[in-house]
Amino acid sequence: xxxxxxxxxxxxxxxxxxxxxxxxxxxxxxxxxxxxxxxxxxxxxxxxxxxxxxxxxxxxxxxxxxxxxxxxxxxxxxxxxxxxxxxxxxxxxxxxxxxxxxxxxxxxxxxxxxxxxxxxxxxxxxxxxxxxxxxxxxxxxxxxxxxxxxxxxxxxxxxxxxxxxxxxxxxxxxxxxxxxxxxxxxxxxxxxxxxxxxxxxxxxxxxxxxxxxxxxxxxxxxxxxxxxxxxxxxxxxxxxxxxxxxxxxxxxxxxxxxxxxxxxxxxxxxxxxxxxxxxxxxxxxxxxxxxxxxxxxxxxxxxxxxxxxxxxxxxxxxxxxxxxxxxxxxxxxxxxxxxxxxxxxxxxxxxxxxxxxxxxxxxxxxxxxxxxxxxxxxxxxxxxxxxxxxxxxxxxxxxxxxxxxxxxxxxxxxxxxxxxxxxxxxxxxxxxxxxxxxxxxxxxxxxxxxxxxxxxxxxxxxxxxxxxx
Numbered sequence: 001x002x003x004x005x006x007x008x009x010x011x012x013x014x015x016x017x018x019x020x021x022x023x024x025x026x027x028x029x030x031x032x033x034x035x036x037x038x039x040x041x042x043x044x045x046x047x048x049x050x051x052x053x054x055x056x057x058x059x060x061x062x063x064x065x066x067x068x069x070x071x072x073x074x075x076x077x078x079x080x081x082x083x084x085x086x087x088x089x090x091x092x093x094x095x096x097x098x099x100x101x102x103x104x105x106x107x108x109x110x111x112x113x114x115x116x117x118x119x120x121x122x123x124x125x126x127x128x129x130x131x132x133x134x135x136x137x138x139x140x141x142x143x144x145x146x147x148x149x150x151x152x153x154x155x156x157x158x159x160x161x162x163x164x165x166x167x168x169x170x171x172x173x174x175x176x177x178x179x180x181x182x183x184x185x186x187x188x189x190x191x192x193x194x195x196x197x198x199x200x201x202x203x204x205x206x207x208x209x210x211x212x213x214x215x216x217x218x219x220x221x222x223x224x225x226x227x228x229x230x231x232x233x234x235x236x237x238x239x240x241x242x243x244x245x246x247x248x249x250x251x252x253x254x255x256x257x258x259x260x261x262x263x264x265x266x267x268x269x270x271x272x273x274x275x276x277x278x279x280x281x282x283x284x285x286x287x288x289x290x291x292x293x294x295x296x297x298x299x300x301x302x303x304x305x306x307x308x309x310x311x312x313x314x315x316x317x318x319x320x321x322x323x324x325x326x327x328x329x330x331x332x333x334x335x336x337x338x339x340x341x342x343x344x345x346x347x348x349x350x351x352x353x354x355x356x357x358x359x360x361x362x363x364x365x366x367x368x369x370x371x372x373x374x375x376x377x378x379x380x381x382x383x384x385x386x387x388x389x390x391x392x393x394x395x396x397x398x399x400x401x402x403x404x405x406x407x408x409x410x411x412x413x414x415x416x417x418x419x420x421x422x423x424x425x426x427x428x429x430x431x432x433x434x435x436x437x438x439x440x441x442x443x444x445x446x447x448x449x450x451x452x453x454x455x456x457x458x459x460x461x462x463x464x465x466x467x468x469x
Contacts, residue, residue: 007249007253008247008248008249008252009249009252009253009254009255010185010248010249010254010256011142011248011249011250011251011252011253011254012141012142012143012144012145012248012254013032013036013144013145013146013185013186013244013245013248014138014139014145014183014184014185014186015032015145015146015147015184015185015186015187015188015241016146016147016148016149016174016180016181016183016184016186016187016188017029017146017147017148017149017187017188017189017190018148018149018150018151018172018173018174018175018181018187018188018189018190019150019151019189019190019191019192020150020151020191020192021150022192023151023190023191023192023213024190024192024213024215024235025097025098025148025149025190026054026057026058026097026148027213028188028190028213028215028236029095029097029146029148030058030061030062030095031236031237031238032146032238032241033046033093033095033144033146034046034061034062034065034067034238035237035238035239036092036093036144036238036245037065037067037092037093038065039238039245040092040250042092042093043092044068044090044091044092045067045068045069045070045090045091045092046062046067046068046069046070046091046092046093046094046095047069047070047071047072047083047086047087047090047091047093047094047095048069048070048071048072048094048095048097049072049074049079049080049083049094049095049096049097050071050072050073050097051073051074051075051097051098051101051102052097052098052101053073054097055069055071055073055097070091075101075102075104075105076102076105077102077103077105077106077109077130077131077134080096080102080133080134080137081133081134081137083096084134084137084138084141084143084145085137085141087143087145088141088142088143091143092144093143093144093145093146094143094144094145094146095145095146095148096145096146096147096148097147097148098148098149098150099147099148099149099174099176099180100149100150100174100175100176102134102176103131103175103176103177106127106130106131107119107127110123110126110127110130128177131177131180135177135180135183136257136259138183139183139256139257140255140256140257140259142254147184149174149175149176149180150174150175151172151173151174151175151189152172152173152174152175153169153171153172153173154169154170154171154172154173155167155168155169155170156168156170172189184219185219185220185221185244186217186219186220186221186228186241186244187217187218187219187220188215188216188217188218189215189216189218190213190214190215190216191213191214191215191216192211192212192213192214193211193212193213193214194210194211194212195210195211195212212234212235213234213235213236214232214233214234215232215233215234215236215240216232217229217230217231217232217233220244222243222244222247224247226243226247227243228240228241228243228244278329281329282325282326282327282329282332283325285329285332285333285336286321286324286325286332288336289335289336289339289340290321292339292340292343293308293311293312293339293343294308296343296344297343306353306356307349307352307353309356309463310349310352310353310355310356310357311339311342311343311349311352312324312339313352313355313356313359314342314352314355314356315335315338315339315342316335316417317414317417318414318415318417318460319414319459319460319463320414320415320456320459320460320463322456322459323415323416323417323419323456326419359410399412399434399435399438399439401438401439401440401453401454405454407457407461409431409434409435411457411460411461412434412439412457413430413431413434414460415453415456415457415459415460416430416434416439416442416443416446416448416453416456417430419443419446419447419448430442439453440453
């Protein structure tokens with residue numbers, strides 16, 4: 001089932017802070033980290049991933065609080081995911097300052113790797129895909145984390161009265177991947193203000209006036225009367241954010257988003273078509289091919305059915321119509337053409353039938369060995385030799401399933417052949433992997449469960465018996 005009973009499974013703080021220079025991003029992030037450390041009575045160090053030397057100026061603050069601080073100074077994007085893993089394993093809190101440098105480094109690395117002077121629209125797909133290795137780790141890690149980023153301007157065109165369009169500033173955003181601002185559960189924007197004073201009733205200039213670091217709560221996902229959304233604090237401390245922190249499932253289960261589930265199967269690997277479109281084309285090809293076989297070899301008798309099955313086995317390497325229907329469309333279309341050629345030539349039909357019957361017979365190596373002639377007298381009746389248990393010592397060409405049932409290797413490979421061929425396997429490779437890893441493990445690699453594998457084996461056995469008759 002996709003749905004379960006709803007519970008709060010956000011156990012770790014995921015915060016983001018953006019702002020222009022001097023607005024107080026680093027200081028506020030350190031205040032949150034120090035306050036969180038004391039609030040949780042943590043013992044593990046606080047980790048600081050530093051791109052602009054802010055950690056050096058924070059050392060006295062942490063030393064005064066007697067809280068251990070671990071620092072890494074890097075701007076390489078490739079260091080981000082392993083940094084999160086290390087902090088998750090050994091730390092209590094992670095500060096990333098500034099994420100903007102990692103984003104710029106990722107773009108520059110891509111341009112260098114592809115020898116580009118500028119990025120075009122089609123380049124953004126692989127870049128954003130790489131970025132998601134960080135954003136997914138940020139959301140799903142069992143780690144309290146604050147990400148700082150430089151602020152940038154959002155622009156848009158505004159149409160004037162004369163019809164001309166003018167580019168204007170419409171707001172601010174974090175200078176990172178365009179959608180990263182959606183990831184934090186608590187998003188803050190810092191602003192640097194100068195207090196305006198008066199002398200003799202006249203306003204004085206802002207230069208030299210007292211500086212205020214104002215924190216605007218852009219987003220607080222808490223959805224009750226204590227949400228901080230839309231509020232602001234001057235020179236904020238850890239206590240300002242306690243309402244959001246208390247709403248976390250601290251000490252409980254943390255589950256961000258399932259990033260392992262994929263929809264690859266709904267698209268054809270070769271054409272990129274949607275699953276529904278590909279499925280429809282496969283159904284049409286299968287219907288046309290099977291209808292032609294039914295018209296040339298009508299009836300349900302063993303003779304006619306055997307010929308139909310033999311032709312399918314010859315062309316596709318399996319009797320299973322289910323496995324054939326899941327082949328790539330191009331392979332299925334080519335195979336349908338081969339089926340038409342064979343079905344229209346009586347000699348080719350008989351050759352295919354003879355080949356299928358021959359394959360259905362046991363191989364010489366599987367025949368029971370004839371006992372050698374023994375001139376010595378038979379052993380005494382009271383000491384008979386016990387025959388070995390077949391289930392404990394299966395023959396080399398027999399596959400033993402987890403359920404305890406055993407089947408010929410050839411039958412198991414026939415059941416898996418349609419899936420294996422779609423993945424570019426050949427018969428030797430398929431047989432080797434079934435021997436080494438077991439049929440169930442190989443089947444799972446093709447997206448089949450044990451019950452599906454057993455069903456397909458039964459289909460192949462039934463079809464093989466019909467063809468042999």
